[in-house]
Structures are given as structure tokens and as C-alpha cells.
Amino acid sequence: MSKPGAQVLMTLRQQIASGELPGGTRLAEIPTAQALGVSRMPVRMALRILEQEGLLVRAGARGYTVRSVTLDDIVAAVEVRGVLEGLAALRAAERGLDQVADTALRQCLADGDALFAKGHLIEGDIAAYEDMNIRFHEVLLAAGGSQAIREALMRNDHLPFASVKALAADKNDLEREFRRLNYAHMQHHAVYDALAKGQGARAEALMREHANATLAYTDLLSGLSS
Amino acid sequence: MSKPGAQVLMTLRQQIASGELPGGTRLAEIPTAQALGVSRMPVRMALRILEQEGLLVRAGARGYTVRSVTLDDIVAAVEVRGVLEGLAALRAAERGLDQVADTALRQCLADGDALFAKGHLIEGDIAAYEDMNIRFHEVLLAAGGSQAIREALMRNDHLPFASVKALAADKNDLEREFRRLNYAHMQHHAVYDALAKGQGARAEALMREHANATLAYTDLLSGLSS
DNA sequence: CGGCTTATTATTGGATCCAATTAAGGGCAA
DNA sequence: TTGCCCTTAATTGGATCCAATAATAAGCCG
Structure with a gap:
């Protein structure tokens, strides 16, 4: 709660790595924000960073999907x-x-x-x-x-x-x-x-x-x- | 103007690459936002991305500085x-x-x-x-x-x-x-x-x-x- | 009955506002 | 005079609000 931003980032990373969010899962800002109990802002930051890291890929112009890793x-x-x-x-x-x-x-x-x-x-x-x-x-x-x-x-x-x-x-x-x-x-x-x-x-x-x-x-x- | 976000990102990248923003320059959100005529939000996004790319480094807990490249x-x-x-x-x-x-x-x-x-x-x-x-x-x-x-x-x-x-x-x-x-x-x-x-x-x-x-x-x- | 167009809705990007944290500067005391 | 503490200002992070855009669905016309 002290650092929502870092918290969201860690949680999403872990959920992706653990397979809790399997490849191809769509990640929209609002649902994930609600699911994690924070506002859209830290989620937005986290999604951008995770995209840069290659864990997410853009789904057209609408949000991201979890990268399918073979x-x-x-x-x-x-x-x-x-x-x-x-x-x-x-x-x-x-x-x-x-x-x-x-x-x-x-x-x-x-x-x-x-x-x-x-x-x-x-x-x-x-x-x-x-x-x-x-x-x-x-x-x-x-x-x-x-x-x-x-x-x-x-x-x-x-x-x-x-x-x-x-x-x-x-x-x-x-x-x-x-x-x-x-x-x-x-x-x-x-x-x-x-x-x-x-x-x-x-x-x-x-x-x-x-x-x-x-x-x-x-x-x-x-x-x-x- | 159609895409402030991408515009800010491109501008900062170019200014860093061209040396217009030399290594060590401090980049705060508010001044850069005013200088580019946009709000703080696209600047924030751009700074995060540029940090991920390695062009910026964090200056303690306060903002970023342009990376000095030797x-x-x-x-x-x-x-x-x-x-x-x-x-x-x-x-x-x-x-x-x-x-x-x-x-x-x-x-x-x-x-x-x-x-x-x-x-x-x-x-x-x-x-x-x-x-x-x-x-x-x-x-x-x-x-x-x-x-x-x-x-x-x-x-x-x-x-x-x-x-x-x-x-x-x-x-x-x-x-x-x-x-x-x-x-x-x-x-x-x-x-x-x-x-x-x-x-x-x-x-x-x-x-x-x-x-x-x-x-x-x-x-x-x-x-x-x- | 089907295709095209339009309208509505879902969703992202941007702006402004607010809170929290930290650094700096000044003042007071030793 | 110097060092420490307190106060204040600056700056970042988060939340909410608003606008723009694209997708989907429905309705109308052919």
C-alpha cells in the first residue's frame, strides 16, 4: 500500500511468470486496476514497463496481451x-x-x-x-x-x-x-x-x-x- | 499535436542523441512539460520509457538525468x-x-x-x-x-x-x-x-x-x- | 435477407488536482 | 560562530475527470 506502483508491477510480473496469467490473456487497464484495488494510473505505468520488458505485446490499438512464450x-x-x-x-x-x-x-x-x-x-x-x-x-x-x-x-x-x-x-x-x-x-x-x-x-x-x-x-x- | 505522447518521446530522444541535452542534464517533469507545451502526463510516460531504454538514469529519488555516455x-x-x-x-x-x-x-x-x-x-x-x-x-x-x-x-x-x-x-x-x-x-x-x-x-x-x-x-x- | 452505415459503448490517452515525500534553507540555541 | 532542527517549498506519484478513438451492434435501405 505504501508503493502501489511497485506493488502492481511486482504482482503482474509474478502472475505472468507463474502462469496465473497465461499467454494470450488480454490485459485492459480498468479491470486490472479494479482487480488490484488501485487506480488506473499505476497500472498504466506497469503495462508500459512490462511491454518494454517484452512480457506484454500490444493487441492492436486496444490494450495488451500477455506474450505467449514458446x-x-x-x-x-x-x-x-x-x-x-x-x-x-x-x-x-x-x-x-x-x-x-x-x-x-x-x-x-x-x-x-x-x-x-x-x-x-x-x-x-x-x-x-x-x-x-x-x-x-x-x-x-x-x-x-x-x-x-x-x-x-x-x-x-x-x-x-x-x-x-x-x-x-x-x-x-x-x-x-x-x-x-x-x-x-x-x-x-x-x-x-x-x-x-x-x-x-x-x-x-x-x-x-x-x-x-x-x-x-x-x-x-x-x-x-x- | 495529434499524438503528444509519441511527439514528446521522439523530441526527447532526438535532443539526447543530438547532444542538445548533454549527459548529466537534469530532467524534471514540470519544466520539460512546459518547455514542450504539454501536460506532465506524456512526459512522465516518456521519461519512464527512456529510462528503460537506458538513455536516462534516476537521480536519487528526484527525477532523472541524461546518461553520460563515454x-x-x-x-x-x-x-x-x-x-x-x-x-x-x-x-x-x-x-x-x-x-x-x-x-x-x-x-x-x-x-x-x-x-x-x-x-x-x-x-x-x-x-x-x-x-x-x-x-x-x-x-x-x-x-x-x-x-x-x-x-x-x-x-x-x-x-x-x-x-x-x-x-x-x-x-x-x-x-x-x-x-x-x-x-x-x-x-x-x-x-x-x-x-x-x-x-x-x-x-x-x-x-x-x-x-x-x-x-x-x-x-x-x-x-x-x- | 444481407450488406452498409450509423450510433453507442468500451477503452485508451491526456489534463488537472491532490497527497506524500524529500531536500533545502533559515532560524534558534549552544 | 556553528551545528542541529524545524519549516517550507519543490517535485514526484496517484486519483479522478474529460476527450478522442475504435469496435461492436443495431437499424435501415437496397
């Missing part, structure tokens, strides 16, 4: 994330890691090693891995030292499932997740090795491939529009 | 454009060119050849080359067949000087421009050759390098903030 869309967005993070890794390797970045990355690797050392995963480990994973990618991006890459990535990550933060782990099959996440973590190790040795091309190629590790195809197939 | 920012944005168009080229090569794309690209090459055949450039040729250049990049992007790449590029191109459309030709030194644009056109030829032969990696590498052809460093150095 599996191909997600794969393409992940591919884009791959080349962008790859470029960040290339630049980081060429510039060299500074002290704090090096320490942070080593910490990420150690945290991951601790998770996998016991040979299996327990429920809380998924969240711990996600946290470490986000940190790793964030540090790497910062080490790339390019505002343009950061912005392009932030824009790209608006798409549901495309972000690093949405790695869609299946908590019901911890055995399978162990292998998947362990593989991803090994890629982290390899990327760090390449960075430390100044091997830009290798770091880039690894990060490009690593983007695919986010995808858990079978899980994604359910709950997609069109 | 030469490094532009180089980084061009680098990002390179990897994105490179990815589009890679995908286009792997998917294969369809009939209309192939024809359109050949037409672009022929148009360019005609321009350079006479051994020198005349004033109107610059505009003709720009037109052909935009067409070439557009067709290639379409051939990549990825909405994610297109969106990432569109967002990246909002930055002044970063877009394909801003190749900053120096009309006072047509001799130098002849060599520069001819080189760029040769890269177009090479990219098409790679595409036609299904050489994805080659096409990608060429497009990545080709992005740099937009930059005319000496011309850009003047008129930049900070």
Missing part, C-alpha cells in the same frame, strides 16, 4: 544469454581477474565443492546452489567490466525461464539434480581455470555452453503457452 | 552488437538461407558493388550505402530466426552511436570513406559466402569483426560527454 523462445533467450556471458568471460580473461573477483570466484567454487562432497544432495542444497550460482555469474559479469553487457543481460533475463535465477530444479528427483548441477559446477571450475590462465577463447566457449545447463527440458515442457 | 560505453555496445549479430549469422548459416533471404542479400551485394565500381564516392552514395547496409543487417537478422536476438539488438541499439543506423560517415573526406565502406562491403561479401556455404563459425567471426566497421573513432571523439 520453448523455442526460451532456448533462443538462453542462447543469447550464453553469448553475452561468453563475451563477459572473454573480456574478464583479457583484462585479468582482480584480487576481489578472484577471491569471490574461488569462494563460489569452494561452496559448490562442499555441497557435492557428500555424494548426494539434500533439499536445502538446491537453494544454496542457486545462491552460489547467482553469485558466480554476477562476479563474472562484473569482471567483464562492460555496462553494455550487463544491460543486455538484464533485459534478456526478463523473459521467464531465461534468467540465471530460474534454473528450475526438480526437488523430487535429487539424484538427477545432483548429476546436472554437479556438471554445471564442473563447468564453473573450468571457466575459472581458463580465466586464471588468461585463456579468453576457452572461457568464452565454456560460458556459452554453460548457459544450456540452466535448462531442464522435461520440466519446462509443462506449463508453457502455445 | 567512448568506452559505445565500444562496449558495439562489441555487444557484434556478438549478437554474430549469433544471428551462425544460426542463419546452420538453418540455411531461404529463397527470399538469399535474393535480398544478393541484391544488397549488387547494390554495394555498383556504388564502389566507379572507384570513388559521391555525396549521395553515403545515403545509398546506409540504406543498403541497414537492409543487409535486417535480412541477416531475420534469417537468424530468433526473436530473442532481435529484441536484445533493438534494446542495445537505443544507445546513440551503437546502432547500425549510425555509421557516422564523414562527408568531407569521401576518399577515406570510400576505403572504409568498401572494406565493410567486402566483409558483407565474405559473410554471404560463408552463409551460402553453411560455414557458421566463419560467418559468426566475420560478423563480430564487422561490427567494428561502424566506428569511425576520430569522428566520435568530439561531442561526447565525460
Whole structure:
């Protein structure tokens, strides 16, 4: 209630991401405003922003509809994330890691090693891995030292499932997740090795491939529009 | 007057791109609204959109300031454009060119050849080359067949000087421009050759390098903030 | 009976008004 | 004289109102 604008934006984002508003749903100002208990103004702002982010598309001259996102869309967005993070890794390797970045990355690797050392995963480990994973990618991006890459990535990550933060782990099959996440973590190790040795091309190629590790195809197939 | 909203947006974009509103300039709603002769509402919309596009940054909790764009920012944005168009080229090569794309690209090459055949450039040729250049990049992007790449590029191109459309030709030194644009056109030829032969990696590498052809460093150095 | 035209309604965009928040400046006290 | 607090002004965000526009439905004419 303190910030209706931000509230509306968050709510709509969440409803779109969660599938509560499936692709193709028409969003008019007045009904949504009434549904959320605010005036039309914050809704208008939110709709414009969500359009800019690519979550909504204009329905002719009359309002917006929720974007229908296909599996191909997600794969393409992940591919884009791959080349962008790859470029960040290339630049980081060429510039060299500074002290704090090096320490942070080593910490990420150690945290991951601790998770996998016991040979299996327990429920809380998924969240711990996600946290470490986000940190790793964030540090790497910062080490790339390019505002343009950061912005392009932030824009790209608006798409549901495309972000690093949405790695869609299946908590019901911890055995399978162990292998998947362990593989991803090994890629982290390899990327760090390449960075430390100044091997830009290798770091880039690894990060490009690593983007695919986010995808858990079978899980994604359910709950997609069109 | 028919469309105050779009008018305000266009005007502000142009004033920012032209340097009439230099980096760091504070933009408050009321003064700009009065200056443009409209109410605060379309200005508010425009400011939000321009913030999303990255042309404005928030000044604390009070209004926006025009983003200061450095030469490094532009180089980084061009680098990002390179990897994105490179990815589009890679995908286009792997998917294969369809009939209309192939024809359109050949037409672009022929148009360019005609321009350079006479051994020198005349004033109107610059505009003709720009037109052909935009067409070439557009067709290639379409051939990549990825909405994610297109969106990432569109967002990246909002930055002044970063877009394909801003190749900053120096009309006072047509001799130098002849060599520069001819080189760029040769890269177009090479990219098409790679595409036609299904050489994805080659096409990608060429497009990545080709992005740099937009930059005319000496011309850009003047008129930049900070 | 069907197509075209017109009228009505739904919906967005713009303007003005109001409240809330923050920054700045001045005054008072130590 | 300086620092802190209080008051005031400026500016943004939200709500309501009004106008313009497009879509839909109904009625009339062919």
C-alpha cells in the first residue's frame, strides 16, 4: 500500500511468470486496476514497463496481451544469454581477474565443492546452489567490466525461464539434480581455470555452453503457452 | 499535436542523441512539460520509457538525468552488437538461407558493388550505402530466426552511436570513406559466402569483426560527454 | 435477407488536482 | 560562530475527470 506502483508491477510480473496469467490473456487497464484495488494510473505505468520488458505485446490499438512464450523462445533467450556471458568471460580473461573477483570466484567454487562432497544432495542444497550460482555469474559479469553487457543481460533475463535465477530444479528427483548441477559446477571450475590462465577463447566457449545447463527440458515442457 | 505522447518521446530522444541535452542534464517533469507545451502526463510516460531504454538514469529519488555516455560505453555496445549479430549469422548459416533471404542479400551485394565500381564516392552514395547496409543487417537478422536476438539488438541499439543506423560517415573526406565502406562491403561479401556455404563459425567471426566497421573513432571523439 | 452505415459503448490517452515525500534553507540555541 | 532542527517549498506519484478513438451492434435501405 505504501508503493502501489511497485506493488502492481511486482504482482503482474509474478502472475505472468507463474502462469496465473497465461499467454494470450488480454490485459485492459480498468479491470486490472479494479482487480488490484488501485487506480488506473499505476497500472498504466506497469503495462508500459512490462511491454518494454517484452512480457506484454500490444493487441492492436486496444490494450495488451500477455506474450505467449514458446520453448523455442526460451532456448533462443538462453542462447543469447550464453553469448553475452561468453563475451563477459572473454573480456574478464583479457583484462585479468582482480584480487576481489578472484577471491569471490574461488569462494563460489569452494561452496559448490562442499555441497557435492557428500555424494548426494539434500533439499536445502538446491537453494544454496542457486545462491552460489547467482553469485558466480554476477562476479563474472562484473569482471567483464562492460555496462553494455550487463544491460543486455538484464533485459534478456526478463523473459521467464531465461534468467540465471530460474534454473528450475526438480526437488523430487535429487539424484538427477545432483548429476546436472554437479556438471554445471564442473563447468564453473573450468571457466575459472581458463580465466586464471588468461585463456579468453576457452572461457568464452565454456560460458556459452554453460548457459544450456540452466535448462531442464522435461520440466519446462509443462506449463508453457502455445 | 495529434499524438503528444509519441511527439514528446521522439523530441526527447532526438535532443539526447543530438547532444542538445548533454549527459548529466537534469530532467524534471514540470519544466520539460512546459518547455514542450504539454501536460506532465506524456512526459512522465516518456521519461519512464527512456529510462528503460537506458538513455536516462534516476537521480536519487528526484527525477532523472541524461546518461553520460563515454567512448568506452559505445565500444562496449558495439562489441555487444557484434556478438549478437554474430549469433544471428551462425544460426542463419546452420538453418540455411531461404529463397527470399538469399535474393535480398544478393541484391544488397549488387547494390554495394555498383556504388564502389566507379572507384570513388559521391555525396549521395553515403545515403545509398546506409540504406543498403541497414537492409543487409535486417535480412541477416531475420534469417537468424530468433526473436530473442532481435529484441536484445533493438534494446542495445537505443544507445546513440551503437546502432547500425549510425555509421557516422564523414562527408568531407569521401576518399577515406570510400576505403572504409568498401572494406565493410567486402566483409558483407565474405559473410554471404560463408552463409551460402553453411560455414557458421566463419560467418559468426566475420560478423563480430564487422561490427567494428561502424566506428569511425576520430569522428566520435568530439561531442561526447565525460 | 444481407450488406452498409450509423450510433453507442468500451477503452485508451491526456489534463488537472491532490497527497506524500524529500531536500533545502533559515532560524534558534549552544 | 556553528551545528542541529524545524519549516517550507519543490517535485514526484496517484486519483479522478474529460476527450478522442475504435469496435461492436443495431437499424435501415437496397
